[in-house]
Amino acid sequence: MAEVKEVVLAPITPVSGNKLKVDVSYKLVFSPSEAGKKFNVAISLFGEDKAGDDEPAIVTFNGPQPLYTFGFGTAPFIKKFKTITAQAGEQSVTEPSREVDKETLNEDPGANEEDVEGITVKHPHKDEIYAVVSVSGEARSNTFQLTSPPSAG
Secondary structure, three states, X not given: OOEEEXXXXXXXXXXXXXXXXEOEXXXXXXXXXXXXXXXXXXXXXEEOOOOOOOOOOOOOOOXXXXXXXXXXXXXXXXXXXXXXXXXXXXXXXXXXXXXXXXXXXXXXXXXXXXXXXXXXXEEEOOOOEEEEEEEEEOOOOOOOOOOOOOOOO
C-alpha cells in the first residue's frame, strides 16, 4: 500500500514584502504491485495550537482546516494535487518552494502588548505550522449515459 513518510517542513523564511518561503520534502514508498499505477499527491499546511498557546484552538466539526494547500499546474488549470506514476520502492521528493502571504499562515492573529518606557509595544503571537502530505489512488468508473424519461403526451 502506498505510504508517505519523513515529511519535513523546512524553516519558513521571509522572501520579500509580505511573502514567506515554504519548502516541503517527503518520501513516497510504493510496492511492486503498485508500480505503473497513477496516484494523487496533495500537500497542505495547518496551524497547531498546543497547550499553553497564546490563543485557544478554533474548534470545527469538520476537523482541522488547512491554512494553505499547494497548487499544481499552471493557471487556469491549477489543481490541489499532482498525479504521479508510482515506481516500486522509496522515492525522495522535494517540492519546488512556494511563496505564501504571511497573513495566510497567521494561525494565531493576536498580539501581547507591553508598556516599554511609556510606549506600547505589540508582540505578535507565534504561529505554529505543520505540513501534511497525502497520497491516494484513483480509479475511473465506466461512463453511464443518462436518458431522458419519455415525455407525457
